[in-house]
Amino acid sequence: MNSINISNFPGGEGNLCGRFKNILPRFFKTLSYKNLSPYKNLEEFNEPNICYKQIDNFKQCLYKNNGKEQVTKSDEKRKTYKNKSKLLFINSSNSPHFNLKKNWNKNQGLNYLFNRKLMYTQENYKNNVYLKIFNSEKKNYSIHSLGDNSTNDDNTISNKNINNCYENYNGNNLDKYFDKINKYINVDMYKNKYGEEIYNEIVNLYVKRDIPKNYEQKYFFKNVKKSIIFDIDKYNDEEFEKKIQEEFTNNGVLINTINKKYYNKKNIKRMITILNYLPLLKIINTPMDLKNLKKKYLPLLSHELKIFHFFLVNITAGHFSPSLSLLELQLSLLYIFNPPLDEIIYDIGHQTYIHKILTGRKLLFLSLRQKNGISGFLNIFESSYDKFGAGHSSTALSAIQGIYEGDWQLLCSNKKENDILKIENNCDRSYSPNKFYISIIGDGGLTGGMALEALNYISFLNSKVLIIYNDNRQVSLPTNGKCISGNKPIGAISDHLYDFVKKNGQIIGNENLNKVNHYNSKENNINESDKKENNINESDKKENNINESGKKENIFTNLNYNYIGPIDGNNIEQVIKILEDIKNKGIQKSTILHILTNKSSDFINSKSPINIMHSIKKNEIFKFNIEELDSCHDENNNEQSKKEDNEKKDTILNDNEIFSNETYINVYTKEMLKYLEKNKNIIFISPAMLGGSGLLDISQKYPKNVYDVGISEQHAVTFSASMSLNKNLNVHLHIYSTFMQRAYDQIIHDLNLQKIPLNIIINRSGLVGEDGATHQGIYDLSYLGVLNNSTIISPSNDISLKKALKYCSINRKEGSIYIRLPKVNTLSNSYMENYLNINIMKDLEEIEKIGDPEYARNNYFGKSQIIQMSREKKGKKLVCIFNMGSMLYNIVNAIKEIEKDEKFSENFSFSIIDMIFLNPMDKNIIDYVINKNKHNYLITYEDNTLGGFYTHFNNYLIEKNYILKNKLYVKNIYFPNHPIEHATYKEQQEFVKMDQHNLIYRIKNYLTNNF
DSSP, X not given: OOOOOGGGSTTOTTOOOHHHHHHSXXXXXXXXXXXXXXXXXXXXXXXXXXXXOOOTTOEEEEOOOTTOOOOOBOSTTOOXXXXXGGEEEEOOOSOTTOOOOOOOOTTSTHHHHHHHTOOOOHHHIIIIIIHHHHTTTOOOOOSSOTTOOSOOTTOOOOGGGGGGGOOOOOSSOSHHHHHHHHHHHTTTHHHHHHOHHHHHHHIIIIISOOOOTTXXXXXXXXXXXXXXXXXXXGSOHHHHHHHHHHHHHHTTBOGGGSOGXXXXXXXXXXXXXXXXXXXHHHHOOSHHHHTTBOGGGHHHHHHHHHHHHHHHHHHHOEEOHHHHHTHHHHHHHHHHSOTTTSEEEESSSTTOHHHHIIIIIGGGGGGTTSTTSOOSSOOTTTBTTOOSOOOSSSOHHHHHHHHHHHHHHHHHHTSOHHHHHHHHHHOOOOOOOSSOEEEEEETTGGGSHHHHHHHHHHHHHTOOOXXXXXXXXXXXXXXXXXBTTBTSOSOHHHHHHHHIIIIIOOOBOGGGGGGOSOOOOSOOOGGGGGGGGGGSOHHHHHHTTOOTTOTTOOHHHXXXXXXXXXXXXXXXXXXXXXXXXXXHHOOOSOEEEEEEOOXXXXXXHHHOTTTTTSEEOTTSSSOOOGGGGGTTSSSOHHHHHHHHHHHHHHHOOOHHHHEEEEEHHHHHHHHHHHHHHHOTTEEEEESSBTTTTTOHHHHHHOGGGEEEOOSOHHHHHHHHHHHHTSTTOEEEEEEEHHHHGGGHHHIIIIIITTTOOOXXXXXXXXXXXXXXXXXXXXXXXXXXXXXXXXXXXXXXXXXXXXXXXXHHTSOOSSOEEEEEEOSSEEEOHHHHHHHSOOOHHHHHHHHHHTTSHHHHHHHTTTOOEEEEOOOOOTTOEEEEEEEESTTHHXXXXXXXXXXXXXXXXXXXXXXXXXXXXXXXXXXXHHHIIIIISOOSXXXXXXXSOTTSHHHHHHHHHHHTTHHHHTTOEEEEEOOOSSOOOSOOHHHHHHHTTOSHHHHHHHHHHHHHHTO
């Protein structure tokens, strides 16, 4: 075979043929030896030395074919080689996403390339690769364009050929994932949306990945100050940590709240690997950087943000489609306005991932919703750009008015005495702080009573705030779930505005943005707001098509708001132009900007048509191993990951032996479908949470039986209570524990005082994992336990749940029943039989008996369950643990381990009681344990914070004088009364020291100190 050298390729030395450069995919991990002078030898195994020949601007790769003879030196000058067909030179250039420097040890290198088939000889390339691709007659200038940094004006790709740019590659390669994301996003839509020029830019940058050398000068007004990540290899670990902390702080991040592991070199390099595919976002860290991007190229950044969002949320899990709905708006607000000086507040906050990315936190996104990482919601303790914490719905309007009025008060206090008198006597609102106050709320949030209260008061005071109303027809979760109202969004307001847009409104496009459907009232005196009609002159009426019959009026104009819109909220050019107009003209009175957005897409609808991927689990979009991000870095990541895996094995229980594959909600849904076959008068009510409440399957089969009342917990409680007065109906109200707090007045006043027999299913009680502090269900035992007409049932397994549901099905004299369901899976049958001593067949038979009201009241209602009861004396001290809630398995596992310790098994004998009921609490079992069985130590354990089950338990002991009379030692174990931030369910248990391992230590320590 003729020898191969660089001149064998067209173009001469230093240049590969254009076709070869363009077709060679970027995922070929080229081997880069650092600090090698020309003709330096490398040792591989114990075989002859490999000769490396330096060529400027080239990275050189060696291919070992089928384990045969290697390339070796053969003469003194090392200018000729044996088996030269195995040496291939590749021009990879200095591309921002091809920085694949790696120190290869002697056991890697050639084997790496050979095993992954990442390199071809010229012959292999010619016979296999070239023919397959070019003979297909597809004009496919590869999406990788390796080594070509110039743009090509003739490189426009037609719609029908765009998909030919995507290939499925094998091996450790990120390109295939980004190709998938581009398919999901549907790049073709940009042609009609932004025109041919922007469409071609997007294709070149993100489909072909052809980045021009001067891209910073092309896309930005001026050079942006580069992040420390561009010089990451200049610093050792300690220096880098200090530099990156300083950068985060300068960017408004309160970095002390974030665990250092999330911004160590390893994780930052992982983020760099992702950002190498996103050249604009790689440079942009803050809104100041963003403002340097030329306006016409904002659609490019918008596309990069979509890619980043797809990729990262798929890794971490979290809320997915909400941020896609508001992506262009979040980007535009930061581009036009000046936060954190300007106040920008989002309702709920689960849709603000783009806001977080562009306000200094993009490098931390692998920590999203992870323990000691960044929150999935807005958090004032995380960034100076998060102006008001969020998590629950319908709060943003009240918050923005409060901030505005606070600043207005300070402004007035600095005025002259005569001006102050004028303000107080005449309510003069002409003074206004010199900044913008913006609140974003969705059609779902506006179903909440709190939002409507604020909407009323903002207009009444004429607080000069901008309310952006996000209308995506997704009022409830999921909107597409059937119920009594069909499968449309919930609420007359949503229907009203939909009809307004459909019948009267004109969606503002680029061609008529100057003819916006809005008017500004010059009258600012709130005492004369009734004169608003007189403030609209005839030209305004004609221009805005506002006639005397008021056809162009809507709920906002009728509340005396200045109304602008509707506009396409997913077209960044339109959003930018309208926000610029608002900024230039200022806010003269309370203003509504109505934007129409789309939370879904063809991909989302095909993947998850019911819940439109509102939130996703890890790897739900595509399977991805995070270690694939490590392949091009210097660390020995395999050893580190093995070390981490070993640490996890030491700390993680074997969940497969403890838990089943079903959640408590799944069990509930299946049981209720059985009951509905016999009784069609079971009614289900949910405030906008059909999916999370397990009602989807029920609503599909029995839509008439399901009411989705929207985000209105207060209404839901009173509505359900009054319906329950009809004795022919069996009503189940589903409500998350964290949201039930919002309806506490209705629970006390409308439900408890009237002893109404409503069944309340409390979903997500106890710890909730990654949703964090704003969504924890750890307070319900405290605020429900004080209600004497309310029974609380806390099942610890599915048998206990089924018994509770059976009891709910009978006619009963008692008041409301609250059944607390955790977010985790139920216990497995084998675990219940072997560890909880439950006879499943016998208990299933008892469930049927509970259908008899008399039997239920005498044998079930208010009764606990004995897991194990110690009857040993023989000098041993007796210890009894009273459990309340779903974490019973932790106590059982901990006691089993303690009993294996001879020191403790010789001195102590243990009993475990699952209490199940609060109001009534099983006092008989407490009496038995103390009086009859003579236990010395009593421990309570519950999935609640201060004021829960243990309070009732201790009060009873005091009431009976048991502690002094029987010389008892009592210990209460419950959640601390401080916020429990986002982490996995297990990590949260460990954090509050209530997992199995911590319980072993705590119980042993308690017994030892009091023996």
